[in-house]
Amino acid sequence: MNYDIADKSLAPGGKKRILWADKNMPVLQEIRARFEKEKPLAGRVMSACLHVTAETANLMRTLKAGGAELMLIASNPLSTQDDVAASLVEDYGIAVQAIHGEDTETYYKHVRAASARGPVITMDDGADLVSTIHKEFPDVAANVLGSMEETTTGVIRLRAMARDGALKFPVIAVNDARTKHFFDNRYGTGQSTLDGIIRATDMLIAGKKIVVAGYGWCAKGFSMRAKGHGAHVIVTEVDPVKALEAAMDGFEVMTMADAAPIGDLFCTLTGDINVIRPEHFEKMKDGAIVCNSGHFDVELDLPGLKKMAVEINKDVRFCTDEFVLESGKRIYVLAEGRLINLAAAEGHPADVMDMSFAVQALTSEWVLKQDGKLDVKVHEVPDEIDDYVSRLKLKTMDIQIDELTPEQVEYLNSWKIGT
Numbered sequence: 253m254n255y256d257i258a259d260k261s262l263a264p265g266g267k268k269r270i271l272w273a274d275k276n277m278p279v280l281q282e283i284r285a286r287f288e289k290e291k292p293l294a295g296r297v298m299s300a301c302l303h304v305t306a307e308t309a310n311l312m313r314t315l316k317a318g319g320a321e322l323m324l325i326a327s328n329p330l331s332t333q334d335d336v337a338a339s340l341v342e343d344y345g346i347a348v349q350a351i352h353g354e355d356t357e358t359y360y361k362h363v364r365a366a367s368a369r370g371p372v373i374t375m376d377d378g379a380d381l382v383s384t385i386h387k388e389f390p391d392v393a394a395n396v397l398g399s400m401e402e403t404t405t406g407v408i409r410l411r412a413m414a415r416d417g418a419l420k421f422p423v424i425a426v427n428d429a430r431t432k433h434f435f436d437n438r439y440g441t442g443q444s445t446l447d448g449i450i451r452a453t454d455m456l457i458a459g460k461k462i463v464v465a466g467y468g469w470c471a472k473g474f475s476m477r478a479k480g481h482g483a484h485v486i487v488t489e490v491d492p493v494k495a496l497e498a499a500m501d502g503f504e505v506m507t508m509a510d511a512a513p514i515g516d517l518f519c520t521l522t523g524d525i526n527v528i529r530p531e532h533f534e535k536m537k538d539g540a541i542v543c544n545s546g547h548f549d550v551e552l553d554l555p556g557l558k559k560m561a562v563e564i565n566k567d568v569r570f571c572t573d574e575f576v577l578e579s580g581k582r583i584y585v586l587a588e589g590r591l592i593n594l595a596a597a598e599g600h601p602a603d604v605m606d607m608s609f610a611v612q613a614l615t616s617e618w619v620l621k622q623d624g625k626l627d628v629k630v631h632e633v634p635d636e637i638d639d640y641v642s643r644l645k646l647k648t649m650d651i652q653i654d655e656l657t658p659e660q661v662e663y664l665n666s667w668k669i670g671t
């Protein structure tokens with residue numbers, strides 16, 4: 253098996269984590285049991301570029317049960333759980349190429365290995381695999397039947413490729429499925445971002461002024477959870493509708509320039525570049541903490557901060573670096589500006605990844621059923637998949653819901669009844 257991991261001896265601990273997560277992934281369990289019988293992915297070469305976590309391991313077990321020939325690589329150098337990677341190789345016979353803390357060269361060596369094996373289906377979290385196949389493996393691109401994208405940032409990249417006429421195979425925006433972003437982006441990011449901040453800093457959230465950059469689904473989740481812990485939450489936005497929404501959700505809304513001198517902690521969740529820049533760092537309080545929970549480590553202008561610093565003290569605490577400015581002020585950067593929820597904590601809890609990864613598994617099956625006839629564009633996940641996942645999730649939570657009566661169905665379909 254073609255694997256590259258940190259240490260195979262970590263497998264027993266990894267297996268415990270995988271099985272613990274699996275207890276809270278009942279939808280995926282049900283899909284796995286069916287895949288085991290029906291083998292809908294039999295013999296298909298698949299490469300997945302995802303965060304290598306216990307939850308992802310359970311997705312990999314499901315795809316393998318469906319008969320896929322799999323390779324898993326990391327979608328971020330700091331999110332890999334080495335014990336999980338070891339268990340996937342040792343206990344489940346799945347080829348993993350991912351090492352926690354790998355440098356950019358190793359990261360791309362793994363991305364190229366996952367590309368070169370000629371997958372017909374790919375999965376991405378951030379579109380690095382799709383973009384490498386497009387740039388460096390044209391023969392492989394010609395045979396990809398479909399590629400699933402897990403995250404908002406990845407979908408934005410793929411839509412840009414489609415707009416430029418650069419897209420060479422069909423992609424499916426798994427992120428945009430309702431059973432994905434309403435839950436994973438909001439409740440998953442909300443909880444895991446706060447978890448990462450607390451694990452890194454051990455700070456009390458109550459009474460702090462927390463500045464949240466962005467008000468998309470992830471930022472909404474984080475703002476809500478920070479407020480729940482007693483923080484005074486300030487939101488910065490560029491989109492007037494989202495800014496209004498934040499204001500009417502009860503948050504203070506202002507520019508980053510105005511928020512900079514006020515905040516105790518800043519967290520970016522925008523998907524855009526250089527959201528906090530030197531002019532903002534300059535105005536911050538002594539001891540201000542900055543972090544990012546967006547996909548790429550571009551939201552904080554860290555090269556700019558490095559230039560301003562007269563001293564940098566690495567690892568003053570777990571995942572925490574200290575930057576001393578000329579004025580003597582100290583600014584703390586968490587997890588090198590990478591995804592705080594996956595670098596300092598364990599990412600979203602299994603209960604929520606259950607739905608996201610159920611959508612991934614079912615969409616892979618759907619792509620193969622289309623038999624190569626999908627148009628080359630960004631596709632939505634079919635509504636039937638959202639319906640199936642939400643109904644099954646409700647069932648596993650022992651929640652029953654009402655059904656429309658025939659009269660209600662008729663009413664909804666008619667236009668004749670009015671005031």
Ligand code: ADE
Pocket residue numbers: 302303304305306307308440594598599600601602605
């Ligand atoms: N993205 C966010 N949380 C995750 C997790 N626990 N596993 C995989 N991908 C994730």
